[in-house]
Amino acid sequence: MDPTLVLQGVLSGLLFGGVYSLMAVGLTLIFGVMRVVNFAHGDMMVWGMYLALLLSTRAGLDPYLAFVACAAALFALGLAVQRGLVDRIVDAPHEMQILLMLGVALVLENLALVAFGPEPARVRSALSTATVWLGPVFVDVARLVTFAVAVVLTLALYLFLFRTDVGRTVRAAADNTYGALVIGTDVRRVYAVAFGVGAACVGAAGALVSPILPFQPATGLSLSVASFNIVIIGGMGSLLGAFIGGLLVSVAESLGAVFLKPSLKELFSFSLLIVILLFRPAGLFGKRL
Amino acid sequence: MSALLRLDGLEAGYGDMTAIRGVSLEVRQGEIVALIGSNGAGKTTTLRAICGLLPLRRGTVELDGRRISGLRSAAVVAGGIAHVPEGRQLFPTMTVLENLELGARSTESRRRRGETLERVFALFPLLAERRGQLAGTLSGGEQQMTAIGRALMARPRLLMLDEPSLGLAPVTVSSIFANLAAINRDGVTILLVEQNVLRALRLSHRAYVLENGTIALEGASQRLLVDEGIKRAYFGR
Numbered sequence: 001m002d003p004t005l006v007l008q009g010v011l012s013g014l015l016f017g018g019v020y021s022l023m024a025v026g027l028t029l030i031f032g033v034m035r036v037v038n039f040a041h042g043d044m045m046v047w048g049m050y051l052a053l054l055l056s057t058r059a060g061l062d063p064y065l066a067f068v069a070c071a072a073a074l075f076a077l078g079l080a081v082q083r084g085l086v087d088r089i090v091d092a093p094h095e096m097q098i099l100l101m102l103g104v105a106l107v108l109e110n111l112a113l114v115a116f117g118p119e120p121a122r123v124r125s126a127l128s129t130a131t132v133w134l135g136p137v138f139v140d141v142a143r144l145v146t147f148a149v150a151v152v153l154t155l156a157l158y159l160f161l162f163r164t165d166v167g168r169t170v171r172a173a174a175d176n177t178y179g180a181l182v183i184g185t186d187v188r189r190v191y192a193v194a195f196g197v198g199a200a201c202v203g204a205a206g207a208l209v210s211p212i213l214p215f216q217p218a219t220g221l222s223l224s225v226a227s228f229n230i231v232i233i234g235g236m237g238s239l240l241g242a243f244i245g246g247l248l249v250s251v252a253e254s255l256g257a258v259f260l261k262p263s264l265k266e267l268f269s270f271s272l273l274i275v276i277l278l279f280r281p282a283g284l285f286g287k288r289l
Numbered sequence: 290m291s292a293l294l295r296l297d298g299l300e301a302g303y304g305d306m307t308a309i310r311g312v313s314l315e316v317r318q319g320e321i322v323a324l325i326g327s328n329g330a331g332k333t334t335t336l337r338a339i340c341g342l343l344p345l346r347r348g349t350v351e352l353d354g355r356r357i358s359g360l361r362s363a364a365v366v367a368g369g370i371a372h373v374p375e376g377r378q379l380f381p382t383m384t385v386l387e388n389l390e391l392g393a394r395s396t397e398s399r400r401r402r403g404e405t406l407e408r409v410f411a412l413f414p415l416l417a418e419r420r421g422q423l424a425g426t427l428s429g430g431e432q433q434m435t436a437i438g439r440a441l442m443a444r445p446r447l448l449m450l451d452e453p454s455l456g457l458a459p460v461t462v463s464s465i466f467a468n469l470a471a472i473n474r475d476g477v478t479i480l481l482v483e484q485n486v487l488r489a490l491r492l493s494h495r496a497y498v499l500e501n502g503t504i505a506l507e508g509a510s511q512r513l514l515v516d517e518g519i520k521r522a523y524f525g526r
Contacts, residue, residue, distance in 0.1 A: 165390075165399075172380045172391050179378035181342065183439060184366025184394045287382075 005258055008137045013254025014247055015143040018150030019209045021246030023223065024230035025154055025239055026201030032174040032237030033194040034090055039101035040081070042223030043108035044199050048074055048206025049123070049215045050116055056123045063123045064145055067207035071153075074203025075196040082195035087188060105220065112217035125211035146208045153204055154243055157197070161239070170194050174237065202227075229269055233276050235286025244284060248272065292351075293318045293478050294339070294370075294447055299348035301338040308334040309502040312348070316447065321469070321479040323489040323510065325523070326499035332482040333375055335499070336449050339480075340372045341365045352447070367395045371445035375452050377436040381425025385416055388424045388435050392442030401444065408475075409438040412468060430461035437468065441477075448472065449480045454488065466492050486523040490514045 030038045048070045055066040130141035161167035173180040173190040230249050234241025249269045256268030292315040299312040309331035316322045337343040341362040350358040393402045410417040413434045454462040483489035490510040498506040
C-alpha cells in the first residue's frame with residue numbers, strides 16, 4: 001500500500017469530516033435538549049442540498065454563499081416541525097416519538113421526490129475544479145472551503161451556547177429540564193430554538209456538501225444513519241463528541257474506500273462504532289448511560 | 290399587614306390521587322411562614338401548585354391581590370415568586386456563576402443582574418470562591434446555597450423553599466437557616482416547607498401544619514413550639 005495514498009485518504013476524509021461534524025452537532029443538540037431523536041435529520045439535510053441547487057440554477061448563487069440562506073430556511077422548517085409536531089410528543093414514550101419523526105422523514109423525502117425527481121443531482125461551484133498541492137498530496141479547494149466553513153459554523157454554535165444568555169438557557173434546559181422550568185424558563189421556546197438551530201446546522205451542512213457529494217431524495221436515510229453513528233460514537237448529547245466523532249467517522253470511511261473499495265466504506269465506520277461501544281458504552285464523551 | 294400570598298381552597302393531585310384538598314393559607318409581607326408536616330402530607334404539592342408547575346383542580350392563588358393561579362411558571366416567577374425546589378435542581382454541568390446568572394430571567398432582574406449577584410456573593414462568600422466550579426461537583430450545602438442564590442437572582446418578593454435542610458449536616462443547616470433569616474431581614478418574604486419542624490418553628494413567625502392534604506393547625510410559631518399535639522407528633526416527647 002502506497003503511504004501517499006493513505007495520507008491522501010486521511011486528509012480528504014478529514015476535510016469531508018467537517019460536514020459530518022456540523023450535521024452531527026445539530027442532531028446531538030436536538031437530542032440533548034429534548035431527548036427526541038430527529039429521524040428526519042438526513043432528509044432535512046437533503047432539503048438543504050436541493051435548496052442550494054435551486055439557488056444555484058435559478059439565482060446563480062454559489063453554494064458557498066447560499067449556505068446562509070439554506071441554514072435560515074432550515075431554521076424555519078425546524079421551528080415549524082417543533083411547534084407543529086414535536087411539541088406534542090416531547091413527553092411521549094420513545095416509540096411514539098420515533099414513529100412521528102420517521103413520518104416526517106418520509107414526508108420530506110417524498111416531497112423531494114415529487115419536486116426534483118429521483119435522479120442524482122450535484123451543485124456546481126466556482127471552486128469545484130480547483131485543487132492545490134500540499135507536498136505529496138493534493139487537496140480539493142472545494143473540500144478545503146467546505147471544511148473551513150463547517151468548522152467556523154460549529155465554533156459559532158459553541159460560542160452561541162456558551163457565551164450568550166439564550167445559549168446558556170438552551171444548555172440549562174438540556175442539563176435539567178425541570179430545573180429550567182422551576183426558575184421560570186419558557187421551555188417550549190427553548191425547544192423551538194434548539195430544534196431550529198439543529199436544523200439550521202444540517203441545512204448549512206447540506207449546502208456546503210452539495211458541490212462535493214452527488215445526492216438524490218433517497219440520500220437522506222444514509223445521512224441520518226451516518227449522523228446517528230457519529231452521535232453515538234461521540235456520546236449522545238455531547239457537542240465535542242459529535243465534532244470529534246464526525247471527523248473520525250469520515251476518516252474511517254475514507255480509509256475504507258482506500259483499503260477496500262468505496263462501496264464498502266461504511267464497513268469501516270460501523271466497525272468503528274462497534275469497537276468504541278465495546279470499550280466505551282456511553283461513547284467517547286458520553287457521561288451517563 | 291396585608292397578605293402578599295393568599296391560597297384559597299387549593300386542590301391538586303397526580304392522576305387519580307388527590308394530594309391536597311382545600312388548602313387555604315396566607316403569607317403576609319415581610320413574614321417567614323413555615324409549612325410543616327410529615328412525609329406525603331402535601332407540602333411539596335402545595336409549593337408546586339403555587340408556582341404553576343402543577344395544574345390546580347380547584348381554588349385560587351393570589352399574589353398581592355392579583356390572581357396568579359392558572360399562569361405558567363415563567364409568568365409566576367416574573368410576578369415575583371422564586372422557588373428553591375426539593376433536590377435543588379441545579380444545572381450540574383454548568384458553573385456556579387452560570388447557575389446563578391440563569392436565575393435572572395425577567396427583563397428587570399437581568400438589567401440589575403450584576404448588582405444582585407454582588408448581594409448573593411455577600412450573603413454566600415463561598416459561592417464567590419466557587420464561581421468557576423461546576424455545580425455538580427459542589428457539596429450538598431454548597432449546592433443548597435447555589436439554589437437559594439439562583440432563586441434570589443430573580444429578585445423575588447416571595448421566596449419559597451422546599452426542604453432546604455434535606456440531607457445536610459446539622460452545622461450546615463444552621464448556617465443556611467441563618468442565611469434565610471438574613472434574606473428575610475433584607476425584605477424578602479419567605480414561605481418555608483420543612484420536615485425539620487423544630488428548626489422551622491424557631492425560624493418562622495407563623496406556621497401551618499399540613500396533615501393528609503389539609504391544614505390541621507395554624508398559629509404563631511412560638512405558640513406551636515409549646516403545643517402538646519405538635520410535641521407528641523413531631524418531637525417525640
